Amino acid sequence: xxxxxxxxxxxxxxxxxxxxxxxxxxxxxxxxxxxxxxxxxxxxxxxxxxxxxxxxxxxxxxxxxxxxxxxxxx
Amino acid sequence: xxxxxxxxxxxxxxxxxxxxxxxxxxxxxxxxxxxxxxxxxxxxxxxxxxxxxxxxxxxxxxxxxxxxxxxxxxxxxxxxxxxxxxxxxxxxxxxxxxxxxxxxxxxxxxxxxxxxxxxxxxxxxxxxxxxxxxxxxxxxxxxxxxxxxxxxxxxxxxxxxxxxxxxxxxxxxxxxxxxxxxxxxxxxxxxxxxxxxxxxxxxxxxxxxxxxxxxxxxxxxxxxxxxxxxxxxxxxxxxxxxxxxxxxxxxxxxxxxxxxxxxxxxxxxxxxxxxxxxxxxxxxxxxxxxxxxxxxxxxxxxxxxxxxxxxxxxxxxxxxxxxxxxxxxxxxxxxxxxxxxxxxxxxxxxxxxxxxxxxxxxxxxxxxxxxxxxxxxxxxxxxxxxxxxxxxxxxxxxxxxxxxxxxxxxxxxxxxxxxxxxxxxxxxxxxxxxxxxxxxxxxxxxxxxxxxxxxxxxxxxxxxxxxxxxxxxxxxxxxxxxxxxxxxxxxxxxxxxxxxxxxxxxxxxxxxxxxxxxxxxxxxxxxxxxxxxxxxxxxxxxxxxxxxxxxxxxxxxxxxxxxxxxxxxxxxxxxxxxxxxxxxxxxxxxxxxxxxxxxxxxxxxxxxxxxxxxxxxxxxxxxxxxxxxxxxxxxxxxxxxxxxxxxxxxxxxxxxxxxxxxxxxxxxxxxxxxxxxxxxxxxxxxxxxxxxxxxxxxxxxxxxxxxxxxxxxxxxxxxxxxxxxxxxxxxxxxxxxxxxxxxxxxxxxxxxxxxxxxxxxxxxxxxxxxxxxxxxxxxxxxxxxxxxxxxxxxxxxxxxxxxxxxxxxxxxxxxxxxxxxxxx
Numbered sequence: 001x002x003x004x005x006x007x008x009x010x011x012x013x014x015x016x017x018x019x020x021x022x023x024x025x026x027x028x029x030x031x032x033x034x035x036x037x038x039x040x041x042x043x044x045x046x047x048x049x050x051x052x053x054x055x056x057x058x059x060x061x062x063x064x065x066x067x068x069x070x071x072x073x074x
Numbered sequence: 075x076x077x078x079x080x081x082x083x084x085x086x087x088x089x090x091x092x093x094x095x096x097x098x099x100x101x102x103x104x105x106x107x108x109x110x111x112x113x114x115x116x117x118x119x120x121x122x123x124x125x126x127x128x129x130x131x132x133x134x135x136x137x138x139x140x141x142x143x144x145x146x147x148x149x150x151x152x153x154x155x156x157x158x159x160x161x162x163x164x165x166x167x168x169x170x171x172x173x174x175x176x177x178x179x180x181x182x183x184x185x186x187x188x189x190x191x192x193x194x195x196x197x198x199x200x201x202x203x204x205x206x207x208x209x210x211x212x213x214x215x216x217x218x219x220x221x222x223x224x225x226x227x228x229x230x231x232x233x234x235x236x237x238x239x240x241x242x243x244x245x246x247x248x249x250x251x252x253x254x255x256x257x258x259x260x261x262x263x264x265x266x267x268x269x270x271x272x273x274x275x276x277x278x279x280x281x282x283x284x285x286x287x288x289x290x291x292x293x294x295x296x297x298x299x300x301x302x303x304x305x306x307x308x309x310x311x312x313x314x315x316x317x318x319x320x321x322x323x324x325x326x327x328x329x330x331x332x333x334x335x336x337x338x339x340x341x342x343x344x345x346x347x348x349x350x351x352x353x354x355x356x357x358x359x360x361x362x363x364x365x366x367x368x369x370x371x372x373x374x375x376x377x378x379x380x381x382x383x384x385x386x387x388x389x390x391x392x393x394x395x396x397x398x399x400x401x402x403x404x405x406x407x408x409x410x411x412x413x414x415x416x417x418x419x420x421x422x423x424x425x426x427x428x429x430x431x432x433x434x435x436x437x438x439x440x441x442x443x444x445x446x447x448x449x450x451x452x453x454x455x456x457x458x459x460x461x462x463x464x465x466x467x468x469x470x471x472x473x474x475x476x477x478x479x480x481x482x483x484x485x486x487x488x489x490x491x492x493x494x495x496x497x498x499x500x501x502x503x504x505x506x507x508x509x510x511x512x513x514x515x516x517x518x519x520x521x522x523x524x525x526x527x528x529x530x531x532x533x534x535x536x537x538x539x540x541x542x543x544x545x546x547x548x549x550x551x552x553x554x555x556x557x558x559x560x561x562x563x564x565x566x567x568x569x570x571x572x573x574x575x576x577x578x579x580x581x582x583x584x585x586x587x588x589x590x591x592x593x594x595x596x597x598x599x600x601x602x603x604x605x606x607x608x609x610x611x612x613x614x615x616x617x618x619x620x621x622x623x624x625x626x627x628x629x630x631x632x633x634x635x636x637x638x639x640x641x642x643x644x645x646x647x648x649x650x651x652x653x654x655x656x657x658x659x660x661x662x663x664x665x666x667x668x669x670x671x672x673x674x675x676x677x678x679x680x681x682x683x684x685x686x687x688x689x690x691x692x693x694x695x696x697x698x699x700x701x702x703x704x705x706x707x708x709x710x711x712x713x714x715x716x717x718x719x720x721x722x723x724x725x726x727x728x729x730x731x732x733x734x735x736x737x738x739x740x741x742x743x744x745x746x747x748x749x750x751x752x753x754x755x756x757x758x759x760x761x762x763x764x765x766x767x768x769x770x771x772x773x774x775x776x777x778x779x780x781x782x783x784x785x786x787x788x789x790x791x792x793x794x795x796x797x798x799x800x801x802x803x804x805x806x807x808x809x810x811x812x813x814x815x816x817x818x819x820x821x822x823x824x825x826x827x828x829x830x831x832x833x834x835x836x837x838x839x840x841x842x843x844x845x846x847x848x849x850x851x852x853x854x855x856x857x858x859x860x861x862x863x864x865x866x867x868x869x870x871x872x873x874x875x876x877x878x879x880x881x882x883x884x885x886x887x888x889x890x891x892x893x894x895x896x897x898x
Contacts, residue, residue, distance in 0.1 A: 001284065008268075008291050015264050015295065022256045026249050035202035039179030043123060045187075 080105035084131035106630035128180035135229030258358035261299035265351035292350035329535035359541035367548040389420040405470035421470035428463040445644035542832030542860035549868035563810035574818030584724035586771035601692040
């Protein structure tokens with residue numbers, strides 16, 4: 001049980017760090033827009049970062065587009 | 075994919091030649107060239123993901139004409155840029171923009187990606203909840219007007235604005251409040267963790283020093299919570315006591331600070347229990363309630379505050395040979411100002427040169443433009459639509475008719491009754507009861523068992539925590555407001571939701587509220603041999619070169635190419651095609667230009683009739699009027715079914731009023747009403763005991779908007795109307811009214827339930843606490859449980875989906891419509 005004499009002050013230090021981070025986040029306006037990031041992760045903005053050999057080619061123009069999954073790469 | 079809706083904006087496709095473009099390899103149909111242009115831009119930039127990701131129909135882009143470009147160019151002038159644009163330390167320029175027309179997250183993504191491609195733009199970030207954009211760009215590489223135009227290219231309208239002092243203060247206050255509850259929340263969790271072994275006897279059989287460790291640690295954690303997060307309560311309590319006002323802050327501060335000091339004392343001097351975790355949780359829940367309240371007010375106020383900063387009125391002052399852009403406030407009687415087509419008139423005056431059609435609907439309600447020429451008067455606030463004019467200022471600034479109306483408005487607003495908030499009334503009695511109970515407890519236990527007296531009194535104060543009570547109203551209001559906002563109804567004041575449940579009469583304005591507020595083509599009757607489609611194309615081709623409001627009805631149609639187009643302001647237009655001369659306009663004008671006799675007489679039904687003819691032959695009769703909004707009929711039917719009294723009061727004097735009234739299930743209808751008449755009407759209704767909601771759009775409704783119990787401004791309303799109204803409709807539809815009127819009584823019920831629940835909890839636990847049966851951990855659990863129940867109950871409001879049937883009617887029709895056909 002004497003380990004608690006180490007653990008509790010340790011947890012207090014961690015709480016202090018957590019508080020500092022929280023205060024920084026509020027100052028840095030991290031809480032201003034809570035809806036935006038939820039949407040922006042769904043967009044494929046990083047297509048240009050996929051190496052050429054891994055890219056899925058789009059079907060040719062005169063093919064009928066079928067599922068969303070087939071024309072969309074992951 | 076069905077071929078009856080525009081691929082871009084989901085409007086019904088007009089008859090006539092199809093406008094098609096290739097999207098992702100498939101041909102898609104568009105309702106107008108504007109939509110096609112935006113779609114082409116999107117494809118060219120590789121942003122087709124937009125169409126796959128969007129979750130709501132996109133706004134139909136308005137055509138960009140020279141007037142729009144000039145309007146944006148004004149933002150590049152130094153006098154306007156000064157307050158709006160901010161110079162950053164690294165030399166870049168930054169500004170905040172309000173963006174209109176955003177319907178879903180995909181729109182935001184689209185604008186951000188499109189803008190990032192513009193050379194000179196460093197970054198653009200649009201906030202999803204406030205719809206404000208922050209743009210950073212390099213000076214010299216791109217101008218602010220170009221940035222605004224780039225956004226406009228996609229169909230969205232953006233305007234720079236400067237946050238008012240109020241807003242900046244509120245933002246800072248919000249951040250502070252968030253920090254406070256963050257500290258309180260983290261502290262509560264830690265304190266609870268440390269209180270667990272103490273409360274549940276896990277420390278029996280171990281060193282006393284272990285208990286001391288827990289207590290000291292709890293004290294350390296509770297200190298910032300009490301001294302920072304709970305300070306506002308103490309300050310409010312002291313302030314209220316000084317004025318001899320009993321508010322909830324008094325017992326709350328007693329409990330928090332009393333508990334803290336007592337527990338600190340016990341930690342040092344030894345004793346039974348410490349209450350640090352209760353104190354922290356107290357602070358957290360109460361702080362949460364206040365924070366939600368403040369956030370609700372802030373969000374509501376945001377909508378209004380941004381309108382205050384809409385583009386300042388400017389005027390083109392003619393000094394000798396030069397023209398200068400000056401603020402409208404600096405105009406004096408006798409000044410000469412120039413008005414271009416599309417400008418709004420900045421001051422009352424007399425026309426000294428030029429002749430043009432003016433849109434006076436915001437002052438008079440008449441939707442047909444009025445032609446005015448040299449010697450006639452014009453009023454501030456009206457819009458010059460057709461040709462340039464030169465005006466001599468007669469009255470400016472405070473002395474215009476517009477300002478007079480605003481003053482009536484301010485006065486009427488001050489007399490508006492304010493309903494007392496339910497919770498405030500309850501709170502007063504509650505506080506008195508709590509303090510009384512605490513005093514009795516203390517006195518009694520002092521006689522029975524003095525050592526426990528303080529602890530038990532503390533338990534009483536903690537257990538009767540008004541956490542649940544303070545959360546009861548704000549959570550319900552917040553949930554209801556978010557639900558309403560998502561459905562297109564935005565309350566701008568705290569008292570709006572409450573007032574909604576008492577309404578029994580609705581008064582509607584006509585122009586711009588029940589109708590769309592602009593001229594559209596209602597029907598075309600061929601009078602000669604030419605086919606309808608041909609007539610339409612000819613008409614569109616002739617009207618392309620005009621700025622008259624009539625011409626706007628033809629903007630989105632495919633037009634035949636005409637040459638030598640000549641415009642006679644207020645009368646009509648002539649042009650040539652393949653050697654033949656065509657004319658469109660009033661019957662007299664066309665008869666004169668094409669050497670024709672009178673056409674067949676048509677019934678005067680209040681619509682604007684123009685004729686199309688060629689040399690020697692009448693070709694077509696076109697009827698234009700202000701269409702009803704597509705869902706006006708269904709909305710009013712639903713409201714009628716629910717038992718509301720429906721009244722229309724319009725400033726328009728023409729037969730159009732009677733025709734609109736005939737198409738809608740109204741109880742009463744009034745025409746030719748001045749703003750003062752409308753206000754008298756509302757006051758008469760209220761004198762008879764009715765609670766009136768006024769729905770309107772413009773300046774001619776302002777005094778009424780202020781005088782009615784509740785006022786709602788429609789989406790296209792003037793900025794001032796939106797500012798002064800109690801609520802705003804966000805979309806082009808009237809159905810949010812039904813949603814709001816349904817949700818309001820439900821909200822009231824939930825608030826009542828919440829208050830009952832919290833009072834019940836307090837009533838049952840109070841006697842138990844007074845008898846000394848409630849240990850601190852039980853008090854803490856009870857506090858949190860009651861708060862959670864109240865919040866969950868309020869969240870039920872967010873789940874309501876009220877859908878009223880929306881009938882979409884085709885906007886274009888080439889059949890002459892009979893008067894008996896409803897809803898169109």
